[in-house]
Amino acid sequence: MNHQELDHYLRKLDQIEEIQIKTGENVNDFDGNELVVESEGTIPRMQDFYFFDNGPVFINKHHRFANMPLHIHSFIELNYVYSGICHQQINGQSVLLEQGQICLLDQDVPHSISALGEQDILVNIIMKKETFSKIFLGRLSNSGIVADFLANAVSENQKHDKYLLFHSQHNKNLQYIIKNIFCEFFSKQEHSLVMVNYYLPILFTELMRVYQLDKNFEFHKKTSRANIVDILSYIEQHYRDCTLTAIAKEFNFNPNYLGNMLKERTGKTFLELVHTQRMIHASTMLQHTDKSIDEIAYEVGYESPSFLYRKFKKHFGQTPSHFRKNKK
Incomplete structure (x- = not known):
């Protein structure tokens, strides 16, 4: 699969979207009784065992045309806006994601997603907490105090909103890397999952650069x-x-x-x-x-x-x- 084929794949209506565009109601495309259980409160909690049969990373396109109700999950999630925009409520805050941006969500952070339009394409990368820690914190945190500071940014953020928004829309290298990851995962070629696992540390390194630029901008405002x-x-x-x-x-x-x-x-x-x-x-x-x-x-x-x-x-x-x- 190349980038042009990826674009066609993501924009094409799937079966769930064909239903949702007619009804406007969210369709649970999983065996809900196994996938979703009640948390300590009243918010449904997605379990991770459904997604990781073939490895510690799973990627899917978010279905358009219906609201995704408030939920939490037991894994780490990266939301990437491939096209258009995406409105979310994350931990009680209204968050707008624009094309090319990435939002990193921690475990058990309540969030909902407003209905996406035809040109609004959101792709989710989910991974187990231990996989995220190994890639993002383990591999990148021992090369110096700058990398250590940036790699622990997510841990620092857990004291606050439990999510990070990366203004990555102008980082062409990151866009190229993440599209390559999608091509590998969705094409399901031989060794595709191995390639995805090699790409992820590179993706997170680019996200560290984006985070550094974001923090620099915030600091210079002050x-x-x-x-x-x-x-x-x-x-x-x-x-x-x-x-x-x-x-x-x-x-x-x-x-x-x-x-x-x-x-x-x-x-x-x-x-x-x-x-x-x-x-x-x-x-x-x-x-x-x-x-x-x-x-x-x-x-x-x-x-x-x-x-x-x-x-x-x-x-x-x-x-x-x-x-x-x-x-x-």
């Missing part, structure tokens, strides 16, 4: 100074010998204000961020070089190897020696 990602990038590059006072001077901040902002935005103090970055570099050298632990301690900014030992064991739960041995 202040003309450097944004949090710029500051974290500076720490990443100068972790060996940077000080809070030097960074505050570099970005024209009061040191106390900068320290409080870092704690508020990342959940870590300045020193914790520095030590985290040192641990990341130390672990990389332990895995990929033959340098001694004394040499590594000096290279990441510790004058005493014993200090590296203490920090490393606290961070990774094992000594540098055991870490190197277990990674070989």
